[in-house]
Amino acid sequence: MDNKKRTLIQAAAALLQNAHISGFFTGRIYDGSLKTVCVPGLNCYSCPGALGACPVGSLQNAVSAWKFRFPAYVLGLLLFFGAALGRVICGFLCPFGFLQDLLYRVPSPAKLRTFRGDDKLRYVKYAVLLAMVLVLPFVFRGTPFFCKYVCPSGTLSGIWLAAADSRLRGLLGWIFTWKALVLIAILTASVVICRPFCRYLCPLGAFYALFSRVSAVRLRVAGDRCVGCGQCAGVCPMAVNPVTSCNSPECIRCGKCVGSCPHGAISFTFFSKPVSVSPLAGKTNHTKNAE
Amino acid sequence: MNARRNAATAVLLAASAALISAGAAAGQHVQVLAKAIRICLECIGIG
Structure with missing residues (x-):
């Protein structure tokens, strides 16, 4: 996968999920019916531009109400995203992942x-x-622990809203200070480590990682083409070795390994059918592939 | 192996469709909307 193409897709996805542009100027969030649907990536629903609902916030909310009804709708949406795309969402569609990718390009x-x-x-x-999205919101109903104490996407939304609304600025207290420190730590670490939030903290990435081996979109390494040169492992930003673990839960499906393989040994597959191979490779033959 | 994985994917997709339908029939999408159209004070660091 060409890195420029991926960057364009990431930018388009971030823009599409935050296309309520007037919100960024007025400080008013979108309140239309599109917000009945969760977006696939981490994107706070209080972001002034957000057109969809945040999947993590919605899940915590639904878990809080679990006493009355099983959270089928939100879990169904998350299951659909996970089973269809898995961590392709992290690599291509998540706005906060995109922000971290941009920061990682800053020279250090x-x-x-x-x-x-x-x-x-x-x-x-x-x-x-497990703890902040599922157990604690279930036990202490009404408190979305992840959103309240960690979520950097929400903090960014808060900064934007507070900048536009003086009444909100007056309400900021110690929780905001804590969340701002978390955000600063994540953004600073993103310059040195590729996607520290995705690697260590993101509950959405953790959920999608559960589907890495069974999502419709997967990676495949053709054993008859791989010469063990190690180029794919060398370019992987998540420090995964695609040859030994091409569907690792840590793989965000950015496709850098696909683009780097000089022998076209690695490909994206959709229900096991190859959909892309390395542009460096010549004619491809996928007769002896292994996932 | 691939056939088994693809079957598992298909089962998961079918299960997700069933869950979404059941949730929507129970009006859970309205709850998602109700939360999403108000500024979430916890999310932005106030609540």
Whole structure:
């Protein structure tokens, strides 16, 4: 996958999900019927431009009301996104992922692909999903713990709304200060580490990661073409080795490995049918593929 | 292996369609809308 193409898709997706442009100037959020549907990526529904509902916020809200009814609608939407696309959403459609990708392009003295303890820290996002999105909102009904104490997308929305509305500015207190510190930490880390929020904290990424091996869109490495040169592992921003684990839960399906393979060994597949191969490769033959 | 994975994908997609339909029939989409059209004070760091 061409990186420029992916950047264009990410920009278009971010714009489409935040196409209520007048909201950015008036500080008024969109209140139309499109908000009955959750967007696939992390995009706060209080963002002045948001046209859809935030899946994580909606899930916490639905879990809070679980005593009365099973949250079928929101879980169904999330299940659909996960089963159809999985973490392709992280790589192509998530506005906050796009922001982190842009920040990672900022030059810095060091860029860390991985470090000691990186693999253990990645489990934290599953704990965030379980504790802050599912268990705590269920036990302490009415409090969306992830949104309230962590979500950097919500903090960005708050900054924008507070800038447009002096009444909101007057209400900002210690929770906002805490969330602003979390946001600053994430944005600063994004310059050095590729997608630190997606790697360690995002509950939506954790949910979609559960579908990595069974989503309709997957990656495939053709064993008869792979020469083990390691180029794919070298370019992976999430420090995954596609040859040994092409459908790793940590893979955000950015497609850099597909674009880097000189032998066309890696391809995106849709229900196991190849849909793209490396532009560096010649004619392709997918007779002996393994997922 | 691929056939099994594709079957699992199809089952999950069918299950998601059933859940969305059941939830929408119960009016849960209206609850999503009701929350989404108001400024979420917790989300923006006030609540």
